[in-house]
Amino acid sequence: MTDNKNIGEIIGFSPEVYKISPDLYKNYDVKRGLRNLDGSGVLAGLTGISEVHGYVVYEGEKTADYGSLSYRGYDIADLAEHCGWDGRFAFEEACYLLLCGFLPNDTQFSAFLEALRQNRALPESFTEDMILKAPSKDIMNKLSRSVLTLYSYDRNADSTTPKNVIRQSISLIAKMPTLAAYGYWAKAHYFDRKSLILHQPQKEYSIAENILHMIRENSKFTPEEARILDLALLLHAEHGGGNNSAFTCRVLTSSGTDTYSAISGAINALKGPKHGGANLQVVKMMNDIEKHVENLHDEGEIYSYLGKIIKRKAGDRSGLVYGMGHAVYTKSDPRTEILRAQAEYLANKNGFGEKFELYETVERLAPKAFAEFKGDKKVISANVDFYSGFVYSMLDIPNELYTPLFAIARMAGWCSHRLEELISGGRILRPAYKSVCKNGKEFVSMSERKKLYCEKEE
């Protein structure tokens, strides 16, 4: 890799070459971002895994609506309410539901849990050869590389039969917490100069319990902390076929590639700050607001700072208020409602009441600021990423792990979409791109090009 920052300039590279006039999208009726003119997604497939509802279309008009989400027909709010009944953990049950399509009976669920237990440990010397040898500052990068490397440890890595893919899916769901926790400790050790702590995953623990056990130095956690984390995992497990990472998984799957390639691609997509990576960006943005707004009780000052963020004059200069807006949801994201309640509970309990108030204020003011400073009529609200990082911080989870937690949970959704694509998709996903390239250019020899440049310089 070249370290020369000016290499682009030296070789004559200019981003201008890549610019395509926005008008051309209209002229050729090309759906930018695979979106219809009203912002709704272009229909790209069918799914029986989940349903994401955020607006209604009546007589061709899109109208904002309250959001709802169901997994295999079960409302997420209902699943969340019954979370942890009879001592079970909700996330594992949701994984079963998503993968198999129905809620398990006792025998089926016990077999599923046993399979997860058997698959928690990493292959022999994987920790030494992969995790410790090539640490990364970014745990999502580490997770993606780890998943890709697991290919080498699977004797039947390339088979795409449902029987083989369900086996691989269970193995990946079980291994993700260990990969994330060890990746985190490798980063803490090699980059932050902390001690290296590698707790073995415990067979009898749930996924949420194992995460807390492995990421904490003293390995201790309370049943309540595990329940709240379990709930967060449940809420992040699945979100339709069109979300960027699931679609990535489906695109890769449709080429016939192996499970590890398709899933590591999905992890890479989730990492982006406009997708799952937003949960970390929200926390950074809130810290930035706390630092720059003098009076945090002055809503006017907060509002004008949000305006600065949107106008790219503050924050990370992306113009985005992280944790706000959604491709489908308009008036509300059902997951946010549940996470907000958890954030409020933990904040009151742990003395972060003022911080929670700030979150609520930003949540309330951001849509108004968006409408005013962006001049956009789109109805926006807080998405799943808005409160999740705050909840994790109150569970004492390091911020490097916020997006990896999303990936641990979403593995269930990705694997289900991979199975659905393999079983019911069947055609390679291959949309078209209208070419706006000017053809018919005559080849110019090197000596002629030399002359042309000299003439230009003269």
Ligand SMILES: CC(=O)SCCNC(=O)CCNC(=O)[C@H](O)C(C)(C)COP(=O)(O)OP(=O)(O)OC[C@H]1O[C@@H](n2cnc3c(N)ncnc32)[C@H](O)[C@@H]1OP(=O)(O)O
């Ligand atoms: C798990 C998840 O992935 S949830 C989403 C997590 N992402 C974030 O929280 C990042 C902030 N939000 C966003 O970037 C967007 O709302 C997205 C990517 C989530 C959805 O985007 P879309 O609904 O497709 O919005 P769309 O791309 O149509 O945007 C319309 C305009 O509003 C802007 N916009 C949308 N959301 C925001 C926001 N939160 N802050 C500022 N501007 C926004 C877009 O940048 C775009 O501006 P432009 O026309 O100047 O390019």
Ligand SMILES: O=C([O-])CC(=O)C(=O)O
């Ligand atoms: O659906 C989307 O575009 C993003 C999202 O909320 C998710 O993947 O959970």
